Amino acid sequence: MNTPLLSVRDLHVNFGTSEGDVQAVRGVSFDIDRGETLAIVGESGSGKSVTASAIMRLNFGADIRVSGSALFEGKDILSMGEEEVRKMRGSDVAMIFQDPLTALNPFYTVGNQISEAYTIHHPGTSKKELRALALDAIEKVGIPEPVKRIKQYPHEFSGGMRQRIVIAMALINQPKLLIADEPTTALDVTVQAQILELIGVMQEENGTAVILITHDLGVVAEVTERVLVMYAGRLVEKASVIDAFASPTHPYTRGLLNSVKSLDSDRHSRLEPIPGIPPSLIDLPTGCPFHSRCRYAASLNGRCSTEVPELKAVGNSWSACHLPVDLLAAPIKESL
Amino acid sequence: MFYALSVVNLEIDEIEISAEVKDISDSSGLSPWQLGMRRFRKGRLGVIALWVVLFYVLVAIFAPFIVRLLNVDPYALDRQAINDFGLPKGPLGSMSWNHPLGVEPGTGRDILGRLIYGTRLSLIIGTVGTVLSTTVGVCLGIVAGLRRGWVDSLISRIGDVALAFPSLLLIIALANPMTQRLESWGVPKGNTAKLTYILTILTIFGWVYMARLVRGQVLSLRERDFVEAARSFGAGTNHLVFKQLLPNLWPQIIIFVAMSLPGYVALEATLSFLGVGFQAPTASWGIMLGDSVRYYRADTAYLFIPGGALLILVLGFNLLADGLRDAFDPRSDRQQL
Structure with missing residues (x-):
């Protein structure tokens, strides 16, 4: 267990734009151990979110060049094939997004979306099982009346509740690493603490490592062990x-x-x-x-x-x- | 056909929901679809337009039965009803119990029967033309929006060229040679070949607007977090397209279909009127219009019958599209008519 869960070395990310190359990330290296919490802090444009999406290989488009390496359990994410990356996303490494208002598809019930996140990696799961899983997941993230809520659509939830659902979706496959990209920035201050606490509790239960990306130093002080600036x-x-x-x-x-x-x-x-x-x-x-x-x-x-x-x-x-x-x-x- | 089925589904949904809405008075547990249908049902004009459109669709589907029921044959020549000059005997184009809307000058064919069969042809052209160009447009639009880069440029430039073409001139100029070419390729002679030609050319020039709309939507949707989130959960391209993008595109697509369908119907009439489309004795509104213009002094009623049918159908579809847009795209912020 001495090797870190994720080991990023000399990560570079460049975006080609009409005005020239945007060098968003330049030679970032860090490690994260199993179960650990690591914060990446910086102001807007410092490259923290780009680092996260590079680890998830979420950078769309042909004009983006990523170099360096990101060894996840010994395998380099940056040189994986598309199919391998797809299998890794969600099951090994999951992500929570900044704005819970847009992170859910307005056309599906939340129960549907939670179970969808599960079926992607576990095809052929019975409907009954999926329902039980979704109910369980919704209950775990502290949403009252799961039986009623599971049938509702995202527009019927508040921001904090939606973020809880996003967390439930992210954790349903019990990933080893959770990347939370400004998970509380779009929320009320009172809700922020609840969401951070929830991430902490879920992390303890599942032994998930967390990379917390934020510009809020208060958040860092509250929940993380190590900080990258x-x-x-x-x-x-x-x-x-x-x-x-x-x-x-x-x-x-x-x-x-x-x-x-x-x-x-x-x-x-x-x-x-x-x-x-x-x-x-x-x-x-x-x-x-x-x-x-x-x-x-x-x-x-x-x-x-x-x-x-x-x-x-x-x-x-x-x-x-x-x-x-x-x-x-x-x-x-x-x-x- | 996929798309056509969904349009029908929409109507079925509406009926199912009406039962459901009654016992749930609040909006809890309703999907954006159901909320939209609810808003749609409140806009009176849209609902009336829906019934008008449904009426035309039913007439088109059951044309042979209706014609038999009313005892009006669109093809039988009734020499008794016209005089020696070929003009209808009696007032208003010889309207009578036998011929409720009168007879065609020159041949004595029943106008009501021809109108009913013409509905069929107009709606077939309208529906199939819309479905084909919508399908092509949606597919190319999604590909352009998702792949971006040179694929997007290529599709967009082809679209620009298709729009820049003087398409009506081309349709008229190519009508005869292309129909003959199609016939030599084994497409059944006559109306089938004509129909194939018209539909093909409508699709070639018609997909662009839909593709542009969809491309723009996809470009904006793909930046929304839920698409990114789905990717972060390990979703593949199929999942993204069918589960994430398409459900969000449906309202726009359906509104667009309702708006463009009357255009195709009118275009068929135009082509037949110009003599490029179908030929008599095929019953087509365009042929009837073209024919009636020649007799308008002697038989004015004849001119207004196919014209009125066309006008009401086009108006119905446009009002339906307006209603759907008000219901499903409330941000467009239009006042109800």
Whole structure:
């Protein structure tokens, strides 16, 4: 059991557009173990969702180039044949989408859709069995009156309830890995916590590993063990959740944490936004992608704008920054 | 035929639902289809139009029985009813108990009988033409929308070319040579060959609008999460097309069919009127119209009979399409007529 469940190495994803190549993901590597929860954090366009759909091989179209490898239980997903990928999707690796309002087909009852997700991988299951399975799945995700609800259509459910159904569909084949792409972004704050808790419970019951993609640092702190921070298609920091929050190393991670308010922060302190905007993925800056917004870049005599920083160990974390290790490891309030 | 059956299904659905809606007063457990049918039933004009269309369909299906029942033979020549100049004796084109809508000048054939048989021909052309071009259009539209890239470009450009063609001129110009070619290939001579020619050419030029509509819908649907979600659950292409895309396309397809069918009926009449389509003694509204124009001074009633039948049918289908659109595509935000 020493080999990780999923091992992504040097993943690159490029989209060809009329304006030029969009380099959405550039050399991302990470591992995830069985049953583990891993968060990928970053702002819009940082490549986190693209990474997820590359793992699912969901990238449509001819203008997309994916390179690198993603070994799932030793088999490279990126070099699988179509049929093999189809068999893997849903049964080994399943996905939850951001917007539960559009993730369900309006023309089928939810019971029908849940059992459909099962029959794709278990053809020839009897109707009676399917009904029992769907009822069971709906009950497990905490929807009351399953017998009545199973016959209803998606438009009769609230957003939170629909997300529960999507989760039920994703977990019906007991996948080993669940990719949740911003599962709570489209939901009310009160419902968010319930959905996260549900994912946690289901994960424990089935021993599923979860990759949680989000831009919400609160969500990360609540449910995950390890965090990957992405910026402009690159990993800038890898750390345990505790390290990432208590002693963030990369200037970008620090900026992210400074730009949210927490309950224990001083109520008179001002939020500190990160200045500037993320770089265009078509016309990327040389060197560190963050250098134009980084307040320390000037102190390194132009190294930041010429040389791409590699991930290096800083205490228990990994950080892609040219700053010396002792500076990166310094407590957040001091020196930096 | 698949598509034609579904149109019939729609009507059956409606009858079944009417029983169901009565005991469930809220909208719980109703599919988008059922909700749409419910809205449709509330639009009075649409329902009336549906009955009108159904009436025509029944007349077309049971034409031989109706003709026998009314004792009007569309092909029998009644010399008694016309005078020596070939004009109908008596007022209004010799309307009488024997010939309720009068007789045809020149031959004395019964107009009601010919009208009833003409309904059959018009609806066959309309239905088969629509089904063929819709089938081709839907298939090509889905392929273009799903595959994108060069496949999409190829299909779209072929469509552009088909639309750019002066199709009516081509239909008229090719009518005789192509009909003869078809006959030499073993298609039965006469009306069957004509019918085959007209249907083929209608399909060749008619699929484009449907394909464009479907392509656009597929392009937007495929970006919706449920299609992506189905893929993430391991669904194959067949599943995507038949289970995810088509159910979402049906309302649009049916509305489009209802809108384009009268166009085909009118086109058949136009072609027959111009002498390109069927020839007498075949009973066709277009032939009757063409014929009546020659006699309109002496026998004005004759002109209005096939014209009126055509007008009501086309109007019925258009109002039906409007009703369906209001019911199934509420976002189109049109006021009820």
